[in-house]
Amino acid sequence: MSEPEYTLADARKDILALNEARIALLNRQLATVAIIRTMLTMLSLEQLRELREKYDLRVLAGMEFLEPRLQRPDLWTEYSAKIDELIALDEAALRVDQEKGG
Numbered sequence: 001m002s003e004p005e006y007t008l009a010d011a012r013k014d015i016l017a018l019n020e021a022r023i024a025l026l027n028r029q030l031a032t033v034a035i036i037r038t039m040l041t042m043l044s045l046e047q048l049r050e051l052r053e054k055y056d057l058r059v060l061a062g063m064e065f066l067e068p069r070l071q072r073p074d075l076w077t078e079y080s081a082k083i084d085e086l087i088a089l090d091e092a093a094l095r096v097d098q099e100k101g102g
Contacts, residue, residue, distance in 0.1 A: 055079060
C-alpha cells in the first residue's frame with residue numbers, strides 16, 4: 001500500500017501552517033522583549049552589573065545546546081548592549097549626583 005500523493009494543495013496548507021506558527025512566535029518574542037526591556041529599567045546599577053555578568057555566562061552555557069551552524073551570536077548581543085546602555089546611563093546619573101553633592 002503506497003502513501004497518498006503529496007499535492008500542491010497539501011504543500012500550500014503546510015506553508016500556511018508554518019507561516020501561522022512563525023507569526024505566533026514573532027508575537028510571543030515581541031511580548032517577551034517588551035517585558036524584559038521594562039524589567040531592565042527597574043534594576044539598580046549593581047543589579048544591572050550582576051545581570052550583565054550572569055547573562056554572558058548563561059549565553060555561553062546555552063550555546064553548547066545549539067549546533068554551531070544554527071548559532072547567531074549577533075542576535076544575542078541585543079540584550080548585552082541594552083544592559084550596557086542602562087549601566088552607562090546609571091553611571092552617568094551617579095556622576096552627576098556626586099558632582100552636585102561635592
